[in-house]
Amino acid sequence: MNLHYMSGFGNSFETEALPGALPVGQNSPQHVPYGLYAEQISGSPFTAPRHLNRRSWLYRIRPSVKHGGRFKAVDSGDIRTAPNSTEASLPIAQLRWSPSSIPDRAQTFLDSVHTITTCGDAEAQSGMAVHLLLASQTMTESYFQNADGEFLIVAQHGKLRFHTELGVVEIQPGEICVIPRGIVFRLELPDGLARAYICENYGLPFMLPERGPIGANGLANERDFQAPIAAWEDKDCASELYIKWCGRLYLAEIQHSPLDVVAWHGNYTPYKYDLRRFSPMGALRIDHADPSIFTVLTSPSAVAGTANVDFAIFPERWAVAENTFRPPWYHRNIMSEFMGLIYGTYDAKPSGFRPGGMSLHNMMMPHGPDAEAFDKATQVELTPVKLQDTLAFMFETRFPQRITRYAAELPTRQEDYIDCWSDLPKRFDPRNKAV
Ligand SMILES: O=C(O)Cc1cc(O)ccc1O
Numbered sequence: 001m002n003l004h005y006m007s008g009f010g011n012s013f014e015t016e017a018l019p020g021a022l023p024v025g026q027n028s029p030q031h032v033p034y035g036l037y038a039e040q041i042s043g044s045p046f047t048a049p050r051h052l053n054r055r056s057w058l059y060r061i062r063p064s065v066k067h068g069g070r071f072k073a074v075d076s077g078d079i080r081t082a083p084n085s086t087e088a089s090l091p092i093a094q095l096r097w098s099p100s101s102i103p104d105r106a107q108t109f110l111d112s113v114h115t116i117t118t119c120g121d122a123e124a125q126s127g128m129a130v131h132l133l134l135a136s137q138t139m140t141e142s143y144f145q146n147a148d149g150e151f152l153i154v155a156q157h158g159k160l161r162f163h164t165e166l167g168v169v170e171i172q173p174g175e176i177c178v179i180p181r182g183i184v185f186r187l188e189l190p191d192g193l194a195r196a197y198i199c200e201n202y203g204l205p206f207m208l209p210e211r212g213p214i215g216a217n218g219l220a221n222e223r224d225f226q227a228p229i230a231a232w233e234d235k236d237c238a239s240e241l242y243i244k245w246c247g248r249l250y251l252a253e254i255q256h257s258p259l260d261v262v263a264w265h266g267n268y269t270p271y272k273y274d275l276r277r278f279s280p281m282g283a284l285r286i287d288h289a290d291p292s293i294f295t296v297l298t299s300p301s302a303v304a305g306t307a308n309v310d311f312a313i314f315p316e317r318w319a320v321a322e323n324t325f326r327p328p329w330y331h332r333n334i335m336s337e338f339m340g341l342i343y344g345t346y347d348a349k350p351s352g353f354r355p356g357g358m359s360l361h362n363m364m365m366p367h368g369p370d371a372e373a374f375d376k377a378t379q380v381e382l383t384p385v386k387l388q389d390t391l392a393f394m395f396e397t398r399f400p401q402r403i404t405r406y407a408a409e410l411p412t413r414q415e416d417y418i419d420c421w422s423d424l425p426k427r428f429d430p431r432n433k434a435v
């Protein structure tokens with residue numbers, strides 16, 4: 001499918017799928033072209049300062065109030081929403097899971113979403129959840145809307161094509177898609193199967209981090225983000241609209257497609273980004289820099305520098321530091337680190353962390369390179385080395401992440417994970433400074 005996008009991050013975009021569908025010079029004329037309805041969707045309070053203000057104007061076949069009706073509460077399967085702190089009773093630990101296979105029994109988007117962790121409080125609009133998407137069924141007359149947060153979807157296996165109210169966004173492994181809070185979509189699977197990690201961000205929408213002394217360019221560059229162009233469905237048939245709202249799932253039976261937006265303008269839009277366009281900065285002479293240098297997107301909290309969620313990646317790059325232990329240092333962190341591996345190997349965990357797998361190093365849980373990585377990093381000759389064919393990522397949050405019962409009971413959980421550090425010897429010798 002040859003899809004077109006508009007380039008930029010946080011721009012005011014405008015797009016029309018029919019010539020002249022977009023009103024000119026005003027948002028809400030008495031008569032909208034082609035008999036469309038004008039509707040605003042606000043992703044920030046009206047009075048939010050400009051840099052945080054998000055809204056779009058949609059020109060649609062029916063106002064979205066016609067896409068609702070009577071909602072009934074339905075079972076939310078494996079989807080959980082914070083606070084969900086008492087469901088699993090595992091003792092605290094460093095946790096890691098091998099990749100889950102994608103079941104081939106037919107699954108809709110909803111029963112292919114399995115929550116792994118939750119943190120914060122969705123109703124307080126802070127915190128996040130991590131979900132694992134194991135999908136094998138295209139949604140046809142079924143649509144979903146999340147009022148609790150925005151979705152950041154990290155494709156790991158197979159293509160994911162999101163038909164959204166604002167247009168179509170397709171991603172493949174190496175790419176991400178963000179769907180703002182409240183935007184209706186359905187998911188199509190061009191390859192039949194897909195595996196993806198989802199960060200559901202309850203807080204402020206993701207934005208680009210400040211660059212500070214880096215300057216005006218580098219890391220994720222604005223022009224590499226892509227927003228969809230308007231595309232509408234004019235479909236009258238029995239359909240289902242699911243809404244997740246304050247942690248519960250509701251269903252409304254509707255008689256048409258809610259993806260009926262013919263034109264739109266604004267800055268509240270889904271978007272995609274190819275993580276391989278990230279322009280990394282790094283330690284050019286000594287030491288291992290803090291992973292914040294690899295932040296792609298951040299959802300700030302009200303406390304400066306204390307993210308609700310940071311989305312960071314560990315992309316292909318050169319390692320050049322001299323006289324340096326090059327992998328991540330051993331550490332404990334007040335922030336909680338959920339990691340996934342999209343492809344390749346991750347330098348701190350060469351064996352047990354596999355593409356499609358997950359790890360969780362929660363608040364103040366010690367971690368760092370396993371024994372194999374430590375050995376290699378302390379013995380290797382320090383020539384410039386390219387870390388190639390590798391892409392890992394981290395959702396790092398200020399809140400402790402509570403795992404779900406589903407995650408605790410997954411057969412892929414590696415009960416022996418902490419043994420990856422057991423071969424680290426005591427190396428201390430008070431008589432020998434130069435071990
Ligand atoms: O724990 C991890 O593997 C993630 C990580 C990477 C890094 O380079 C520095 C700190 C950090 O938490």
Ligand SMILES: [Fe+2]
Nearest residue numbers: 331337361367
């Ligand atoms: Fe870490």
